[in-house]
Each structure stands twice: as structure tokens, then as C-alpha cells.
Amino acid sequence: MRIIGILNLQGDVEKHASVFKKLNAEIILVKNSDDLSKCDGLVFPGGESSTMKMMIEFSNLTNALTDFVQKKPIFATCAGVVLLAKTILNDIPTKFAKLDISVKRNGWGRQVHSFISEIDFLGKSLEAVFIRAPKISEIGKLVTVLAKIENEPVLIEQDNILASTFHPELSEHSVIQKYWLEKYFG
Ligand code: GLN
Numbered sequence: 046m047r048i049i050g051i052l053n054l055q056g057d058v059e060k061h062a063s064v065f066k067k068l069n070a071e072i073i074l075v076k077n078s079d080d081l082s083k084c085d086g087l088v089f090p091g092g093e094s095s096t097m098k099m100m101i102e103f104s105n106l107t108n109a110l111t112d113f114v115q116k117k118p119i120f121a122t123c124a125g126v127v128l129l130a131k132t133i134l135n136d137i138p139t140k141f142a143k144l145d146i147s148v149k150r151n152g153w154g155r156q157v158h159s160f161i162s163e164i165d166f167l168g169k170s171l172e173a174v175f176i177r178a179p180k181i182s183e184i185g186k187l188v189t190v191l192a193k194i195e196n197e198p199v200l201i202e203q204d205n206i207l208a209s210t211f212h213p214e215l216s217e218h219s220v221i222q223k224y225w226l227e228k229y230f231g
Contacts, residue, residue: 047230050075050084054100056092056124060214064222078109086118086229089125091176091212094150097124098139111141114206118229120222121208127179129206134182144203145185152180153210164192164199164211171220173199173211181210205229 051061053074062072065088075081089097101107113119114129121129121144128139132147153160159176173194181198184190191207192200200209200221207228213221 047071047085048073048083049226050081050087052087052089052097052125053080054104054106055096056090057122057212057214058090060212061088061090061122064214064219065226068219068222068226070226077104078106081106081109081113084113084117086120086225087113089119089121089128090214091123091125094124094127095136097128101128101139107140110139114141114143116205118225119206119208120225121206122214123176123178123210123212126181126208126210129208130179132183144201144206144208145187146181146201147183148179148181148210150179151177152182153178162194162211164194166192166200166220167224169220171218172216173209173213174215175199175211178210 049065049070050073051058053076065072073080129144130146130148131142134149153175162173163170164173188201188203190198190201207225
């Protein structure tokens with residue numbers, strides 16, 4: 046079994062950890078580059094991307110993450126998508142941004158506008174929880190759209206990265222996590 050890292054600086058870390066544990070994955074909560082070096086893949090949880098950006102700098106993780114996101118399997122959710130987006134309409138991208146997309150932070154509205162929707166993924170209708178979610182406004186050629194709501198991409202894939210602007214860890218089903226584990230570690 047491969048070792049799944051969950052970036053443990055801020056945000057919805059515990060929920061991600063419990064879903065992956067239920068799926069029998071081995072977990073490391075990643076706080077520094079030493080932890081990261083033991084991982085075969087990495088989850089970027091939702092939370093507050095501006096806080097995470099600062100914590101990444103404080104933890105000296107920028108270079109190690111830049112290396113890691115180039116080649117290892119990544120599962121980015123919500124704020125994690127912001128951290129990996131090459132263009133952020135209302136913020137400055139990180140050095141390790143790799144996703145060929147433009148996003149707007151809180152593009153689906155503020156906290157009061159958080160909502161639950163249904164998405165179609167692999168022929169199934171699935172619950173998706175959006176919390177101050179980023180909106181993807183443009184995608185590059187390398188990006189595949191796996192699910193949309195209101196005709197806007199909310200689940201995408203590029204090379205080694207699966208990215209959802211919603212919070213899969215907050216739904217009962219774990220279809221998205223299983224897809225990621227099977228595709229990259231199966
Ligand atoms: N709005 C947050 C940000 O831009 C993301 C919200 C979330 O992860 N639920 O960082």
C-alpha cells in the first residue's frame with residue numbers, strides 16, 4: 046500500500062484522513078519536507094488558501110512541494126485548487142502552481158452562499174458540498190473536465206493532479222477518493 050500524505054498546515058485535514066483510513070490507505074499528516082519525502086501522493090485539503098500559503102512559507106515547504114507536484118499524484122480540494130492554479134483572478138499564485146486554469150477565490154459566493162449540489166461523475170449522480178468555493182473561469186488544453194455544475198467545471202484532472210472545487214471529504218460517498226486511489230495507486 047502506498048503512503049498518502051495530507052498537508053497538515055490548516056483546513057479540513059481530519060476529515061480527509063478519516064476517509065482515507067476507511068479506504069485502508071496509509072496516512073501521513075505532512076507538516077514539513079521530511080514528512081513529505083515519505084509520501085507517494087499528497088492531498089491538499091480545503092481551508093483558507095491565503096493562510097496555507099503563509100504556513101507553507103513558514104514551514105519551508107515551497108521547494109519540496111514544487112518538486113512533489115511535478116510528478117507525484119496530487120488530490121487538491123477547494124483551497125488546494127487555489128494553491129495549485131497558475132492564475133488566480135483575485136490573488137497571487139504560488140511558486141508550485143501547476144494547474145493550467147484561472148480561478149476566482151470565493152467565486153461561487155461567500156460563506157452564506159455555501160451550498161450542496163449534485164454532480165454527474167462516471168455516470169453516477171453524486172452529492173458535492175461547496176464552501177466559499179473557487180470558481181474555475183478558464184481551462185487550458187492539458188485539462189480534462191470530469192464534472193460540471195451550471196456548465197462550469199468543478200472536478201478536473203491534469204497530468205498527475207485531480208482537483209475538485211468542492212469538498213468530497215464532507216459527503217458520505219467516497220467515489221472521488223476511490224477514483225484517485227485506483228487511478229494512481231491501483
Ligand atoms: N475561499 C477559500 C480560499 O480561497 C477556499 C474555501 C475552502 O477551501 N472551503 O482559500
